[in-house]
Amino acid sequence: ITSIRSYAETLKDDPNMPADTRGRFLDVIVNESDRMTNIVQDLLTLSKFDAGSFDFTFEMFSFEKSVRDVYNATLIEARNHSHEFTLEFSTPVPEIRGDRARVEQVLINMVSNAIKYTKNGGVIRMTAGAKDGLVWCTVKDNGIGIPKEDVEKIFDRFYRVDKARSRESGGTGLGLSIAKEIAVRHGGNITVQSSLGHGTAITVTLPVGGPADA
Ligand code: ATP
Ligand code: MG
Numbered sequence: 001i002t003s004i005r006s007y008a009e010t011l012k013d014d015p016n017m018p019a020d021t022r023g024r025f026l027d028v029i030v031n032e033s034d035r036m037t038n039i040v041q042d043l044l045t046l047s048k049f050d051a052g053s054f055d056f057t058f059e060m061f062s063f064e065k066s067v068r069d070v071y072n073a074t075l076i077e078a079r080n081h082s083h084e085f086t087l088e089f090s091t092p093v094p095e096i097r098g099d100r101a102r103v104e105q106v107l108i109n110m111v112s113n114a115i116k117y118t119k120n121g122g123v124i125r126m127t128a129g130a131k132d133g134l135v136w137c138t139v140k141d142n143g144i145g146i147p148k149e150d151v152e153k154i155f156d157r158f159y160r161v162d163k164a165r166s167r168e169s170g171g172t173g174l175g176l177s178i179a180k181e182i183a184v185r186h187g188g189n190i191t192v193q194s195s196l197g198h199g200t201a202i203t204v205t206l207p208v209g210g211p212a213d214a
Pocket of ligand 2: 109112113171175176
C-alpha cells in the first residue's frame with residue numbers, strides 16, 4: 001500500500017512526466033494492487049477456515065478437466081519463463097466429489113510455485129491419475145529445491161524458505177497452507193518431496209467420494 005500510494009502521489013505531483021515513466025509507474029500500481037488483493041483474499045480465506053465458516057460446495061466434477069484447465073491456464077505464464085511444461089495422465093481419472101474451484105486453487109498454487117521457484121528455462125511436469133479410490137496430481141519441477149530442514153515447514157502459514165527471493169517473486173507464504181487446508185477438508189492430503197538444487201515434486205491426493213463427514 002505504501003508503494004502504491006507513493007507512486008500515485010508522484011504521478012499526481014508531476015503532470016509533465018514522460019509517458020514511458022508514467023506507464024512504468026502505473027504498471028507498478030496495478031501489480032501491487034493485484035498483489036494486495038491476493039494477500040487480502042488469502043487472509044480472508046484463512047480466517048474463514050479458522051472461524052469454521054468455510055463455504056465449500058461439494059459436488060461431482062471432473063478432476064481430469066480441472067487438471068487440464070489449470071494446465072492450460074498456466075501454460076502462458078510457464079512459457080513466459082521459458083519453461084518446458086507438460087501434462088500427462090497416467091491412468092483414466094474418475095469424477096470426484098469436491099469443491100471444484102477450491103481444488104483448482106490448490107492446483108494453481110502448485111503450478112505457480114513450480115514456475116516461480118524454478119530458474120527460467122526449467123522443466124515442469126504435471127501428471128495425474130487415480131488409484132485405490134483416490135485421484136492424485138503431481139507437479140514436479142527441476143528448480144531451486146527446498147533444504148531438508150525446511151521441507152515440512154512449507155505448509156506453515158507465512159513460511160517462506162528464502163525470504164528475500166520470495167518477496168521479489170511476490171510470495172506471502174500462504175499459498176501452500178491454504179492448499180493443505182483445502183486438501184485435508186476434502187479428506188485428502190498434500191505432500192512434498194524435494195532435493196535442494198535439484199527440484200521439487202508436490203502431490204495432492206483426494207478421495208473420489210469426498211470427505212467422509214460432508
Ligand atoms: P504465496 O502466498 O503467494 O503462495 P509463496 O509461494 O511464498 O507465497 P507458498 O506457496 O505457501 O508461499 O510456499 C511456501 C514456500 O515454500 C515458498 O516461499 C518457497 O520457499 C517454498 N516452495 C514452495 N513450492 C516450491 C517449489 N516448487 N520449489 C521450491 N520451493 C518451493
Ligand atoms: Mg505459492
